[in-house]
Structure formats: C-alpha cells, structure tokens
Amino acid sequence: MLYGELKQYRALITFDSLTQAMAAEKVFKKLDCPYALIPTPRTLRSGCNNALCFPHERKEIIDDLIDEMVVFTGVYEANNDGFAPLKW
Amino acid sequence: MIYLDNAATSWPKPQGVVEEMRRVMTNLAGNPGRGSNRAAVGTAHLVYIVREQIAGFFNSGAPQRVIFTNNTTHAINQALFGILQPGDHVITTSLEHNAVVRPLKALTELGVSVTEIPVVPGEKFPFAEFKASFQKSTKLVVTLQASNVSGNLLPIHKIGELAREKGVLYLVDAAQTAGIYPIDVKKMAIDLLAFPGHKGLLGPQGTGGLIIGPNITLCPLIYGGTGSLSESDRQPDFLPDALESGTLNVVGISGLGMGLKYIRKYGIDNIRMREQEKCQQLIDGLQTVPEVRIYGGTNASEKAPIVAFNIGGHDSMIISYLLDKEFGVISRAGLHCAPRAHTVLGTIDQGLVRLSPSHFTTEIEIEQAIEAVRNVAKELVDR
Numbered sequence: 001m002l003y004g005e006l007k008q009y010r011a012l013i014t015f016d017s018l019t020q021a022m023a024a025e026k027v028f029k030k031l032d033c034p035y036a037l038i039p040t041p042r043t044l045r046s047g048c049n050n051a052l053c054f055p056h057e058r059k060e061i062i063d064d065l066i067d068e069m070v071v072f073t074g075v076y077e078a079n080n081d082g083f084a085p086l087k088w
Numbered sequence: 089m090i091y092l093d094n095a096a097t098s099w100p101k102p103q104g105v106v107e108e109m110r111r112v113m114t115n116l117a118g119n120p121g122r123g124s125n126r127a128a129v130g131t132a133h134l135v136y137i138v139r140e141q142i143a144g145f146f147n148s149g150a151p152q153r154v155i156f157t158n159n160t161t162h163a164i165n166q167a168l169f170g171i172l173q174p175g176d177h178v179i180t181t182s183l184e185h186n187a188v189v190r191p192l193k194a195l196t197e198l199g200v201s202v203t204e205i206p207v208v209p210g211e212k213f214p215f216a217e218f219k220a221s222f223q224k225s226t227k228l229v230v231t232l233q234a235s236n237v238s239g240n241l242l243p244i245h246k247i248g249e250l251a252r253e254k255g256v257l258y259l260v261d262a263a264q265t266a267g268i269y270p271i272d273v274k275k276m277a278i279d280l281l282a283f284p285g286h287k288g289l290l291g292p293q294g295t296g297g298l299i300i301g302p303n304i305t306l307c308p309l310i311y312g313g314t315g316s317l318s319e320s321d322r323q324p325d326f327l328p329d330a331l332e333s334g335t336l337n338v339v340g341i342s343g344l345g346m347g348l349k350y351i352r353k354y355g356i357d358n359i360r361m362r363e364q365e366k367c368q369q370l371i372d373g374l375q376t377v378p379e380v381r382i383y384g385g386t387n388a389s390e391k392a393p394i395v396a397f398n399i400g401g402h403d404s405m406i407i408s409y410l411l412d413k414e415f416g417v418i419s420r421a422g423l424h425c426a427p428r429a430h431t432v433l434g435t436i437d438q439g440l441v442r443l444s445p446s447h448f449t450t451e452i453e454i455e456q457a458i459e460a461v462r463n464v465a466k467e468l469v470d471r
C-alpha cells in the first residue's frame with residue numbers, strides 16, 4: 001500500500017541509521033529536490049524506521065548521495081504491487 | 089558571588105543557551121529516531137545539526153562518528169572499554185584524572201596492562217621514556233590535553249604523531265581544553281577525542297561526547313534501544329546507533345549547540361586570550377600575597393585557564409571554604425579527582441586551591457578575588 005508522499009513521488013531510499021537519513025536530507029535540500037521522510041515500509045525494513053521518498057524523475061540524485069558519502073541500504077521504485085529495486 | 093570554578097563546569101552560559109533549551113522543551117522534545125512523527129523527526133534534525141557542528145568544530149569529518157555521551161567520563165569509559173581486551177597494553181601519564189585512572193584500574197583486573205609515564209606539570213614531557221614504553225601489545229595511548237589540577241598542557245600533537253608511527257591509537261581527554269584551545273583531530277593525529285559539553289563548550293551539564301576516527305570499531309558500553317533495527321536482538325553495528333542506546337539528552341544537546349554557535353561567533357582565540365589574561369592577573373596578584381605558592385608555572389599563556397595555589401601549609405579545603413563563606417569567591421579545593429597529579433606536585437595531603445575564570449569574568453572580580461585570598465592568608469597566618 002502506498003501512503004503519504006510516496007503515492008506521488010514513487011521513489012524510496014532506505015538507511016541503516018536515522019543519522020544517515022539526516023545526511024541524505026541535507027543533499028536533497030542542497031539540490032533543491034523535493035522529498036519526504038516517511039515510515040519505512042515493513043517489507044523493506046532495513047535498520048532505520050524512517051525512509052526518504054522523492055520524485056522518481058529525480059533518481060540521478062542517488063549519485064550525489066554516494067558522492068556525499070551517505071550510506072543507504074536500498075533504493076526502490078514503488079508501484080501498485082509493491083517495491084522493486086530502482087535502477088538509475 | 090565571584091564564580092571561579094569554570095574548570096569544574098562553566099558558568100554563566102552565553103545568552104541563547106538557556107533560551108534554546110526552553111524553546112526545545114516547550115515546543116519540540118520528541119524522541120529522535122522513535123517513530124516518524126513530527127516531534128520525533130524535529131528533534132532528530134536538531135540532534136543531527138549539533139552532531140554536524142561538533143564534527144566541524146573538531147574537523148573530524150563524518151557527523152555519524154560523533155557520539156553523544158553524558159559527560160567526558162562516560163566518553164572515556166566508552167573508548168577504553170570499547171577498545172581494550174585482556175592482554176592489551178596501554179600507555180598513560182601520571183597527570184590523569186580518575187576518569188582515566190579508575191577505568192584503567194578496573195581493566196588491569198581484567199588482564200590489561202598499563203604503563204604510566206611520570207610527567208611533572210610545567211616540566212618537559214619525557215619523550216624518551218614515552219618512546220621506550222611501547223610494547224608489541226600496546227593498543228592505546230591515553231592522555232589529557234591539559235591538567236585539571238594545574239592547567240599545564242601536554243604536547244598532544246607530538247604524542248599523537250609518535251603513537252601513529254607505532255600504529256597505536258591515541259585517545260585524548262579534552263575536558264579542560266575543548267572550546268578553549270582549537271583541536272583539529274586530523275592534523276593532531278587524534279584517533280579518539282573525549283570532550284565535555286558543559287565546560288569550555290558552554291553547554292549544560294549532562295552533555296559530552298566522543299569522536300571516533302575512521303576505521304575504529306568500539307564495543308558498546310551500553311546496549312539497548314536505538315530506534316533502528318528494532319526487529320533484531322543484536323545491537324546495531326553502525327554509528328552512531330551502536331554506541332547511543334537509550335534516549336538522548338535532546339534538551340541538553342540543543343543547549344550545547346548554542347554554546348558552539350556562541351564560540352564560533354566570539355572566536356575561540358578571543359575566549360582563550362581573555363581567560364589567560366584573567367589568569368595572569370590572578371597569578372601576578374597572588375604572587376604579592378605572603379605565603380602563597382603557585383603551582384605549574386606563572387606564565388598563564390602556556391596553560392589552560394587554571395591557577396593553582398596554596399597558602400603556606402594550610403589545608404586547601406579550609407582556604408576554599410573561607411574564600412566562599414567570607415568573600416563569596418567560588419574555588420575548588422582538594423584533590424580534583426586527580427590524586428596522581430597531586431602526588432607529582434607534592435600536594436597529596438594538603439590538596440590545593442584551583443581558580444578557573446571564564447571569559448565572562450571581569451578584572452574587578454579578579455581584583456576582589458586576589459584581595460579575598462590576601463585576607464584569608466592573613467586570617468590563617470594570624471591564627
């Protein structure tokens with residue numbers, strides 16, 4: 001089930017720690033990319049109980065996260081059936 | 089009251105610290121990492137910002153390698169018990185606070201061995217003895233940066249370089265220097281830095297932290313809830329969660345953040361120079377009082393802002409008591425939780441009186457403190 005901003009944004013990134021999510025937020029803000037902090041879907045649970053969702057069309061931002069040394073555990077594309085690994 | 093015990097905890101705090109703590113307590117104060125609600129996320133942001141501030145302040149790089157603790161002692165214990173295993177060897181000095189001495193004592197009972205380098209405050213660091221003390225099993229060097237008894241500094245930059253050459257980790261206890269002397273953990277070859285939030289960093293009591301260098305893994309001192317990996321019985325192995333179980337002191341951390349902001353604005357060099365000026369004024373004045381003996385040298389610019397003295401052979405506790413009771417001058421007497429430093433100084437029985445001004449202390453207050461010591465000295469001598 002899609003919820004909150006995920007319904008609109010459709011891309012999701014998960015983290016081990018909330019501190020990494022905070023570090024990622026900084027990158028999103030810097031690059032003026034919309035995002036929302038939402039509860040991590042149960043099926044993707046990977047450490048941090050919060051995940052960041054963002055517009056699918058901005059998926060290249062993942063490279064910026066890597067450049068900024070943000071540690072994440074997965075990037076997913078949300079569809080009506082669930083989540084699939086996102087390729088960028 | 090003339091408060092001259094900033095080496096124990098700084099007071100007053102800069103404008104903004106109390107206000108920020110009140111704001112957080114009134115408006116936010118959710119539990120960071122515990123849920124996705126706006127209260128929890130709000131405080132998580134706040135904590136992250138202060139984590140970043142600290143990483144920037146000490147040039148340590150990744151914010152997640154800054155761990156919040158209750159105080160410096162907690163941070164030192166986390167570092168020592170997190171690294172050392174039975175069979176390991178540690179090098180330390182004779183100036184250390186009980187925050188280092190006692191955990192090391194407990195660790196020796198578990199099979200860790202310790203070499204204590206004899207250091208006399210104000211005299212040169214015995215590098216030859218230090219170099220000769222390394223063993224195959226040496227895992228860690230731990231020293232303070234400045235003595236909390238006399239304010240004398242250790243050459244931590246060179247100690248760090250030597251430890252690094254030997255492939256040994258270096259833990260620095262910055263209880264008396266963080267926020268007073270610039271500390272760059274990268275340039276100074278510091279692997280672990282334990283610091284208080286409530287002294288030179290001008291935050292509230294109950295705050296402190298440990299900076300952990302890259303590629304260093306510590307076993308947790310405390311296990312429990314972190315708000316992450318909740319489905320697992322195992323403690324997370326990623327930072328900062330691995331070493332931050334239980335609810336953080338969010339309100340305190342918010343105050344610490346304001347203390348850091350203030351230091352950046354005022355300038356750490358300006359703070360130190362003002363404090364050293366006040367110490368020099370104290371030293372010069374105290375030297376005119378008969379029977380006063382000053383410990384650790386008389387050049388305030390070479391020390392952390394601490395002036396240590398005694399009056400003749402009188403009990404330091406009585407001197408401190410009279411300064412407070414009769415003149416409202418707040419000092420710290422006794423052994424300052426550092427009995428080894430007092431042994432080296434020859435004051436283990438008498439203790440000594442420590443005066444530690446802040447940059448808020450005025451010249452007039454110092455003049456009044458000197459006169460108070462003069463009067464106490466007269467009273468004690470006339471008895």
